[in-house]
Amino acid sequence: xxxxxxxxxxTKEQLGYNVTSTRWSRTASLGLRFRVQSEKHPDFLxxxxxxxxxxxxxxxxxMTEDNFVEHRDGVSKKKREKLKNMQEEQDRFWAHIDxxxxxxxxxx
Numbered sequence: 001x002x003x004x005x006x007x008x009x010x011t012k013e014q015l016g017y018n019v020t021s022t023r024w025s026r027t028a029s030l031g032l033r034f035r036v037q038s039e040k041h042p043d044f045l046x047x048x049x050x051x052x053x054x055x056x057x058x059x060x061x062x063m064t065e066d067n068f069v070e071h072r073d074g075v076s077k078k079k080r081e082k083l084k085n086m087q088e089e090q091d092r093f094w095a096h097i098d099x100x101x102x103x104x105x106x107x108x
Contacts, residue, residue, distance in 0.1 A: 001032070001056060008052055009036060015048060016040070025099045 002021045010019035016038030024031050036045045063071075083089045 004056065004059070005034065005052060008055070009048060013048060015045060 005021040006019050009015045010017075016036050018035060018037035020033075020035045022033050024033050034049050036049065038045055083092065
């Protein structure tokens with residue numbers, strides 16, 4: 001979701017310079033975080049994020065089984081990639097500490 005979010009809100013709509021979407025997890029919950037740093041009014045930005053979510057809901061509903069499998073396999077492959085350096089390892093450990101899970105053997 002991060003690439004289409006950036007592409008639509010940053011590239012096409014040019015709402016701001018810092019446009020990101022990420023997932024977050026805590027011990028008892030999972031969520032999505034959307035950031036649009038802009039000089040535009042927060043109500044307008046919230047409406048544009050809501051419009052994106054409605055759009056993306058349609059994308060997911062129309063996704064074919066083959067396309068879903070392709071995305072799933074891509075995420076699985078990315079999760080199994082070896083860490084490239086100490087910074088990536090540190091980031092993974094801190095993600096577990098921040099989440100409250102402390103399951104350091106599981107991929108971040």
